[in-house]
Amino acid sequence: MSITAIKQAPLREHTRILGVGAYRPEVIVTNEDVCQWIDSSDEWIRQRTGIVTRHRAPRDVSVIDMAEAASREALEAAGIDASQLGAVLVSTVTHPYATPSAAAQLTDRLGATPAPAFDISAACAGYCYGIAQGDALVHAGTAEYVLVVGVEKLSDFIDNADRTISFLLGDGAGAVVIGPGDTAGIGPSVWGSDGSKHEAIRMNRSLIDVRDYAIGAVATDAEREADADRQSLWPTMVQDGPTVFRWAVWEMAKVAQRALDAAGVTADDLAVFLPHQANIRIIDEMVKQLKLPEHVYVARDIVDAGNTSAASIPLAMHRTLKEQPTLSGKLALQIGFGAGLVFGAQVVVLP
Secondary structure (H helix, E strand, O other), X not given: OOXXXXXXXXXXXXXXXXEEEEEOOOEEEXXXXXXXXXXXXXXXXXXXXXXXXXXXXXXXXXXXXXXXXXXXHHHHHHOOOHHHOOEEEEEOOOOOOOOOOHXXXXXXXXXXXXXXXXXXXXXXXXXXXXXXXXXXXXXXXXXXXXXXXXXXXXXXXXXXXXXXXXXXXXXXXXXXXXXXXXXXXXXXXXXXXXXXXXHHEEEXXXXXXXXHHHOOOOOOHHHHHHOOOOOOOOOOEEEOHHHHHHHHHHHHHHHHHHHHHHHOOOHHHOOEEEEOOOOHHHHHXXXXXXXXXXXXXXXXXXXXXOEOHHHHHHHHHXXXXXXXXXXXXXXXXXXXXXXXXXXXXXXXXXX
């Protein structure tokens, strides 16, 4: 008995990033502001992280609002209408609903219905994960254009008094449109994870813990009394800073080099380095380990924006092209890494 052959979507040889957009909240939090909540100083924060300010979204500005603003700019820059999108991918760990997805709501807001839409939970590597998937969708002929968004409202998930991570974090959104290209514009993705280090960056409690505490299923009277003066039992982020720093410094430069090798280029071929904006010392150390030439522009958006997790790389790309427009069309190495622990990297042609 013969089997009838089925049709497959026609493959596309080349893909590229066609446009980028960004949204930065208007509220700016300085190091002096942060030092009202933690025992620190502007000098210490600058020396240890490179951060001077970070953006925070007002209470009435949501993850969807920020994603929409960045997406509309990216679509305009790419010269396409939302109705042409074949998929919408949103990388975020701060959408406050397990369901429905932020991507589905964003698709409706943009007028991209009925494009398939889904969220990606890969923390600071989420944008690079989105690029990997968007690139594959366009290559496979499943979609002609894909919107990839990195967006975080980290201020909803921090305890301002926590010294491990709260002073690092900011809010914002970045978005790109991926589509067909005449030449290769997105190199092979080098991505992965190491779940054995999952506790290095984590939430201090789960929503189930909060539920059980609230109904008295777990908490003792003494525990309830001890927490009586706390404003909320809402889960917030904490990290083991030394563990994360060592992992990022010693392992991520290797991942970045693998991305260069996979794309068939060297550090000398690069025009731009777009690392996740985690810590200025991590960025500077990666530059040294990769032996990047002086002509390579290194994005240091963290100084003014802080660590915006999944949004940090597209925000840095947007700022780079705004301040250095002659870099459009040049090669950039991008790498994201964070909670999970997860990582992802690609060499791309800047839009």
